[in-house]
Amino acid sequence: MIKNKIRVLITDDSILFRNVLKNELSKDQSIEIVGMAADPIEAMEKIKLLNPDILTLDIEMPKMDGLTFIKKLMSERPMKVVLVSSMNISVFDALQSGAVDFVRKPDMSSNNDLQSFIQELKTKIKIASIAKLVNYQGLTKAKDIKEEPKKIILTAKLETSKIIAIGASTGGTEAILKILKELPATAPPILITQHMPPGFTKMYAERLNRICSMEVREAADGDRVKKGLALVAPGDKHMRLRKDEEGYYVECKKGEKVSGHCPSVDVLFDSVAEIAGKKAVGIILTGMGKDGASGLMNMKKAGAFTIGQDEKTSVVYGMPMVAYNIGAVQVQAPIDAISSILFKHLNS
Numbered sequence: 001m002i003k004n005k006i007r008v009l010i011t012d013d014s015i016l017f018r019n020v021l022k023n024e025l026s027k028d029q030s031i032e033i034v035g036m037a038a039d040p041i042e043a044m045e046k047i048k049l050l051n052p053d054i055l056t057l058d059i060e061m062p063k064m065d066g067l068t069f070i071k072k073l074m075s076e077r078p079m080k081v082v083l084v085s086s087m088n089i090s091v092f093d094a095l096q097s098g099a100v101d102f103v104r105k106p107d108m109s110s111n112n113d114l115q116s117f118i119q120e121l122k123t124k125i126k127i128a129s130i131a132k133l134v135n136y137q138g139l140t141k142a143k144d145i146k147e148e149p150k151k152i153i154l155t156a157k158l159e160t161s162k163i164i165a166i167g168a169s170t171g172g173t174e175a176i177l178k179i180l181k182e183l184p185a186t187a188p189p190i191l192i193t194q195h196m197p198p199g200f201t202k203m204y205a206e207r208l209n210r211i212c213s214m215e216v217r218e219a220a221d222g223d224r225v226k227k228g229l230a231l232v233a234p235g236d237k238h239m240r241l242r243k244d245e246e247g248y249y250v251e252c253k254k255g256e257k258v259s260g261h262c263p264s265v266d267v268l269f270d271s272v273a274e275i276a277g278k279k280a281v282g283i284i285l286t287g288m289g290k291d292g293a294s295g296l297m298n299m300k301k302a303g304a305f306t307i308g309q310d311e312k313t314s315v316v317y318g319m320p321m322v323a324y325n326i327g328a329v330q331v332q333a334p335i336d337a338i339s340s341i342l343f344k345h346l347n348s
Contacts, residue, residue, distance in 0.1 A: 002159050002319060004056060004097055005029075005031060005032040005130045006030060006032065006053050006126065007029050007032050007034045007035050007044055007050070007051070007052045007053045007054070007126060007306060008025065008031055008032065008034065008053070008054045008055075008056060009034055009035050009037065009043065009047060009050060009054070009056070009123060010022060010025075010035070010036045010037070010053055010056050010121065011032075011034075011036070011039075011040065011042075011043040011055060011056060011057045011058065011061070012038070012056070012061075012084065012138055013038055013039060013058070015038070015061050016035045017277075018038070020114075020177040021033075021038045021056065021084075021118075021121075022036060022325075024114075024118045024346045025118070025121070025125070025212070026044055028122050030126065031122065031125060033127075033199035034050045034052050035049075035050045035052070035237050037047045037346075038062075038071035039061055039062045039063040039064065039065040040057075040061055040063060040066070040068075040224075041058070041063050041064060043055065044069075044072075044073070044077075044299055046111065047077060047079070048077070050081055050151075051232045052079070053079075053080065053129055054079075054080050054081070054082060054128050054129060055073075055079060055080070055081045056081075056082050056083075056125070057069070057070070057081050057082070057083055057084065057099075057259070058083070058084055058085055058090060058105075059083060059085045059088050059090045059185050059220075060072065060086070060088065060106070062166050065090075066083070066085075066090070067090050067094050067097065068093060070094050070097045070098055070099055071097050071098075072099040073098075074097060074133075075080070075235050076115045077078050077095065078098065078133055078334075079133075080100050080128045080129070080131060080133065081098065081105065081128075082099070082100060082101055082102065082121070082124050082125055082128050083095075083099050083101070083102035083103070083240075084102070084103050084105055085102055085103075085104065085105060086104070086105045086306075087124075087200065087203070087303070089190065089203045089206075089207065090261035091200070091203075091238055092173060092203070092207050092214050095173050095174060096173075096174055096177075097242075098130045098133060098135070100124075100127075100128040100133075100170065100171070100202075100236070101124045101127065101128060101131075101170050101171075102124075103117060103120050103121045103197075104117070104199070104200070105117070106254065108145055108244070113170065116270075116317035126168075126285070127170055127288045127316060128170075128294070129211055130315045130316065131136055131170060131171070132138075132206060132316075133145060133315075133317050134171060134174075135287060135314065135315075136316050137164075137190055142270050148231055148275050148316050159186070160341075161279060162188045162276075162279050162280055162281055162312065163189055163190075163191065163225065163241065163248065163276045163279060163280045163281070163348065164187075164191070164194040164281045164283065164342070165187065165190075165192075165268055165269055165272045165280060165281070165282050165283070165299070165317070166179070166189045166190060166191070166192045166193070166278070166283045166284075166285065166289050167192075167193045167194075167230055167265030167268060167269060167282075167283070167284050167285065167287075167291070167292035167295070167317075168192075168193075168194050168195070168284070168285035168286060168316075168319070169191070169194070169195040169261075169265075169286070169287025169288035169291065169315060169316070169319060170193070170199070170287050170288050170315055170316045171192045171285075171287065171315025171316060172285050172286055172287055173194060173196075173204060173273055174215075175286050175309065175313075175314075175315075175335050176192060176194060176208070176285065176336050177208060177211065177329075178336065178338075178339075179283070179335070179339050179342070180189075180211075180214060180216070180230060181211055181213075181290075182339035182340075182343075183212065183213065183214055183339065184213055185213040185214055185215075185228050186213075186227060186228050187213075187214055187228060188226070188227060188346065189213070189225045189227060189228075189229055189230070189231075189232075189248070189283075190230035190231070190232050191219075191225070191230075191231055191239065191241060191250065191268060191272065192230060192232045192233065193232075193233040193239060193263045193264065193267075193268045193292075194232065194233070194290070195263070195265075195287065196235050197235045197236075198234065198235035198236040198306060199235060200235060201232050201233065202218040202233050202234075204218075204232060205218040205232040206215050210233070214228055214229065214230050215228055215229050215230070216229075216230040216231075217229075217231065217232070218231075218232050218233065218234055219232060219234060219235075219239050219250050219252050220252060221237075221250070221251060221252040222250070222251075222254065222293055223249060223250050223251055223252075224246075224247065224248070224249050225247070225248035225250060226247075226248055229289075230321060231250055233252065233263035233268065234252055234263065234285050235263070235329075236254060236262060236310065237252040237254050237255075237263060238252070238254075238255050238258065238261075238262055238263050238264055238267040238268075239248070239251070239252050239261070239263055239267070239268055239277045240267060240268065240271035241251075241268070241271040241272045241274075241276060241303045242271070242275065243248075243275050246307070248275070248276075249281070252298065255267075258291075259289070259290060259291035259292070259294075260289060260291060261289075261291050264292075265291045265292030265319070266291055266292055266293075266294055268292075268295065269282055269292055269295025269296050269299050270283055270295045270298055271296065271306065272295075272299060272304070273299040273301070273302040273336075276297045276300070276302075276304070277302040277303050277304065278303025278304060280304040280305075280341065281294075281300060281304060281305045281306070281307070281345065281346075282299040282300070282304050282305070282306045283295045283306075283307045283308075283309075283338065284296050284306075284309065284318070284319055284320050284323045284329070285309045285314070285319070285320060285335070285340070286313075286314035286316055286317070286318075286335075287314075287316055287319040287320075288316045288318040289318050289319060289322075290318070290322040290323075291319055292317060292319050293319060293322040293323040293326055293328055293343060294328075295321070295324055295328075296308075296323045296328040296329065297327065297328035300327075300328050300330065304332070305330060305331075305345050306323075306328055306329055306330045307318040307329065307331050307333065307338055307342065308323050308324050308328075308329035308331070308332045308333075308335055309331070309332070309333070309334070309338065310332050310334050310335075312334060313334040313335040314335075320332070327329040
């Protein structure tokens, strides 16, 4: 018998879906379903009564929408939430408000899709059980809210010929935003691999584009890499940096998982190490596992400047920890300081 099982409260308005989750998740010996709720009001009462470790929650709920509920929950009884949602841009607002991670709802008519979803949800629940609750409130909400005095000072001698590569997983959506919102429209090109399902990467890029001064979009195969543009790897394709006689561009191709993921941070970092060498900066952020650690080491060996997020501000100190432990990180810092460190390096 496994001690200290992860106690989960399932919240969804569909009784069929609640029962499917209960039956499937209960098969895992490390997970205990302590209760189920049909709406946020019922969930709040059962949280007080059952004291679960993890709450699974849909964004679209009766009586109170999921986003409003998360904000209420985090102010009254902070706890770890894994979102189980259809494609909905409100997922990113929920992550900003304190949810740890999300899983896309499956096609219930497809057994393969359902089993893949269940496996992913089990993994996300286990990651959430060891994650930290990090407060991301106070981030810039709109593109017209700037910090111009700070940017003017920091961008006086900004080097824009370098390539910035960023990799992240759990907690990374808001960590990446924390960095990008500080950058001017003329920042060096940025390539981002964030572990995320297909479809959501496009919505995420659109959200970043609305908030940040830089142009941000989901990468497409053959996109040119240029100053003032950040490209996000598509959710089901590896993104690699390439170069021809016209300059840098990205290759986005489907492939086998690398370091457990597609897109993989290692794939991006390895390509940047090979193509850009010392004309690059590698940044590894919060996330479970080790994806990106060996790639960051290759970037460092190729002469790139490397930065890793610290333990205190990481939702999950996994990827940046492995990178730091193998010597791939030159500077380790809290998320709030990374943009300043990046500016200092580019200004030098």
